[in-house]
Amino acid sequence: MSSKATGSPQTANEETPSAAFSDDGKNTIGSQLAWRLREAIISGELEAGSKINLDKARRTFNVSLSPLREGLARLISDGLVEFQDNRGYRVAPISLANLEEITMLREELEVFALRESMRIGDVEWESNIMRSLHRLNRTDRDASRPETLEQWEALHREFHLTLISGCGKPLLLHFCGLLLNLNDRYRRVFLVRTSGDRNVGQEHSEIAQGTVARDVEYASEKLRQHIHRTGTNLRNHLATKGIV
Amino acid sequence: MSSKATGSPQTANEETPSAAFSDDGKNTIGSQLAWRLREAIISGELEAGSKINLDKARRTFNVSLSPLREGLARLISDGLVEFQDNRGYRVAPISLANLEEITMLREELEVFALRESMRIGDVEWESNIMRSLHRLNRTDRDASRPETLEQWEALHREFHLTLISGCGKPLLLHFCGLLLNLNDRYRRVFLVRTSGDRNVGQEHSEIAQGTVARDVEYASEKLRQHIHRTGTNLRNHLATKGIV
DNA sequence: CTTTCAACAATAATCGATTATGTGTCAAGC
DNA sequence: GCTTGACACATAATCGATTATTGTTGAAAG
Numbered sequence: 001m002s003s004k005a006t007g008s009p010q011t012a013n014e015e016t017p018s019a020a021f022s023d024d025g026k027n028t029i030g031s032q033l034a035w036r037l038r039e040a041i042i043s044g045e046l047e048a049g050s051k052i053n054l055d056k057a058r059r060t061f062n063v064s065l066s067p068l069r070e071g072l073a074r075l076i077s078d079g080l081v082e083f084q085d086n087r088g089y090r091v092a093p094i095s096l097a098n099l100e101e102i103t104m105l106r107e108e109l110e111v112f113a114l115r116e117s118m119r120i121g122d123v124e125w126e127s128n129i130m131r132s133l134h135r136l137n138r139t140d141r142d143a144s145r146p147e148t149l150e151q152w153e154a155l156h157r158e159f160h161l162t163l164i165s166g167c168g169k170p171l172l173l174h175f176c177g178l179l180l181n182l183n184d185r186y187r188r189v190f191l192v193r194t195s196g197d198r199n200v201g202q203e204h205s206e207i208a209q210g211t212v213a214r215d216v217e218y219a220s221e222k223l224r225q226h227i228h229r230t231g232t233n234l235r236n237h238l239a240t241k242g243i244v
Numbered sequence: 245m246s247s248k249a250t251g252s253p254q255t256a257n258e259e260t261p262s263a264a265f266s267d268d269g270k271n272t273i274g275s276q277l278a279w280r281l282r283e284a285i286i287s288g289e290l291e292a293g294s295k296i297n298l299d300k301a302r303r304t305f306n307v308s309l310s311p312l313r314e315g316l317a318r319l320i321s322d323g324l325v326e327f328q329d330n331r332g333y334r335v336a337p338i339s340l341a342n343l344e345e346i347t348m349l350r351e352e353l354e355v356f357a358l359r360e361s362m363r364i365g366d367v368e369w370e371s372n373i374m375r376s377l378h379r380l381n382r383t384d385r386d387a388s389r390p391e392t393l394e395q396w397e398a399l400h401r402e403f404h405l406t407l408i409s410g411c412g413k414p415l416l417l418h419f420c421g422l423l424l425n426l427n428d429r430y431r432r433v434f435l436v437r438t439s440g441d442r443n444v445g446q447e448h449s450e451i452a453q454g455t456v457a458r459d460v461e462y463a464s465e466k467l468r469q470h471i472h473r474t475g476t477n478l479r480n481h482l483a484t485k486g487i488v
Numbered sequence: 489c490t491t492t493c494a495a496c497a498a499t500a501a502t503c504g505a506t507t508a509t510g511t512g513t514c515a516a517g518c
Numbered sequence: 519g520c521t522t523g524a525c526a527c528a529t530a531a532t533c534g535a536t537t538a539t540t541g542t543t544g545a546a547a548g
Contacts, residue, residue: 028329028501028539054530064503065531066310073317079415085272086509088530101413108356169345171323175419272509272531298500308533309501330539332500 029063030070036061037071041080041091042181043150044189049093052081078181096238099186103231106179110227111220113164113172118214121166126212132159133208137201153184159204163211163223187230190237198229273307274314280305281315285324285335286425287394288433293337296325322425340482343430347475350423354471355464357408357416362458365410370456376403377452381445397428403448407455407467431474434481442473 040046058068072089075081083089117125136155142148157180164176203226210219284290302312316333319325327333361369380399386392401424408420447470454463 030501031329053528055528066313066502069310069531070313070317070501073314073320076317077321079418085275086530098415101415104413105415105419108352112352169348171342171345171349171423174323175349179415274531297498299498310532313501314531330500 028070029067030074033061033063033067033071034074037075038078038080038181039150041075042185042188044185046091048091048189050091052089052091054088079178080181080185094186094189094238094243096235096244098182099231099234099238102179102182102186103227103234106176106183106227106231107224109172109176109179110160110164111224113167113169113176114211114223115216115220116169116172117164117166118211118216118219120168125162125166128162128165129159129208129212132162133204135159136204149188153188157181157184159208163207183230186234186238190234190241198233203229272314273311274318277305277307277311277315278318281319282322282324282425283394285319286429286432288429290335292335292433294335296333296335298332323422324425324429338430338433338482338487340479340488342426343475343478343482346423346426346430347471347478350420350427350471350475351468353416353423354404354408354420355468357411357413357420358455358467359460359464360413360416361408361410362455362460362463364412369406369410372406372409373403373452373456376406377448379403380448393432397432401425401428403452407451427474430478430482434478434485442477447473 037046046052052072054065054068058065061068072081072083076083076089080092081089082092132155136152136159139152139155140148141152160180161173161177164173167173203222207219207222207226210222213219281290290296296316298309298312302309305312316325316327320327320333324336325333326336376399380396380403383396383399384392385396404424405417405421408417411417447466451463451466451470454466457463
């Protein structure tokens, strides 16, 4: 099993983005399931909007109902699964409107968190940014090797979270983490490659450099544009596939 | 069992603030437990930070473990309960920093949602506001009758949610609902009465009137002040009780 | 007197079986 | 032909018992 980026923080239980924690076979079955299900949904393996049959899932994953429900419950917190009493679980649907809301809220919240970080972040935080940036830029996405995509996604997620991790606001970080999760799902499913007119690596570098230089307006604007472009890009891909 | 305000929306499953739905004994045990536990936590009956012993809780509520976990899982989504593998559940702690973050985020998100609502809200939405306002202002808090407090809290919550319900952004509403929940907990636990120099009813009326008049700047500012004052007020009470 | 480690007690996690609920189908009545 | 209701089937929810993990205590070693 490959190493993963931070996942579903229970509450204020944000995992340190830097830690090289290994997911041993130590965790609870419910936890492991949460990971696997999340990956299955974000990767598109489980189709958006589809019903999750407990009995089938139980057999697929070779587990009992209790941990299965446990795992699903966590994905509900993440907004990746929906639930109704006596009607069971279903993979959260996707839509243009949803994507647009995610993008808009990211522009608001992530930028706000970035400004706060630049205001009160410490040197430790700055260093973490540069490290995340370096790792991200050294990793290529190779569409022919899915594991590299997954790896890149993890590093990308970590970069964005690190960027705003200096703000000292657990709840805000939690919200941003959720939005990032939801957004990544759209990218994983719809984005084979970045549109040619963008140099994403460059964009990340500019954001990072502006941030550690505490150039508030510059960094904020760069981040906002970065998020906005990604949103536009994804929206086009959705339109192509006829998603409303 | 008294009627309740909207509770823990699973995902985009926001309950209509207006509906006079009765919670029959129809729901799932897990659902009912979620309600009861939420009330127990928000009311302070379950002490902040305290551990939740599954076996004891199971006996207290006369249920089996499965629905108990189910209910607790939902409160995790709400940020009212924290969880760690193999270590169980605990009531989310409270702190000055947490309260301040909640207040700050409410100022950002709720005001943002209000502006969006004023931008695109329809007549139906306006009408709902006036109705919620009326119901709220017609209800008094009587410290000697706890059920009136609970009733007032429900209506207050509904008013604030209705105010921003015109924005057409389910995720944003979800976040605001969470923050409101967390905030209400502080009020329920620490606020015996409003500080004398405030006329909260008046504040609500001003916000509502400004909103339906689409006086964007006025309404936004009034709402922000309202939230801010409540935050300050609560902070003082926390300080009095020595909460750090 | 402190540290280590092993047994025990307390607690959480999981399982398989059982019960309750929702859903689809077919026949009788209109 | 269309609607209604009862039955049967599929599925979700719950239970009680079992297993795994954690934490605690106390005796032995240093």
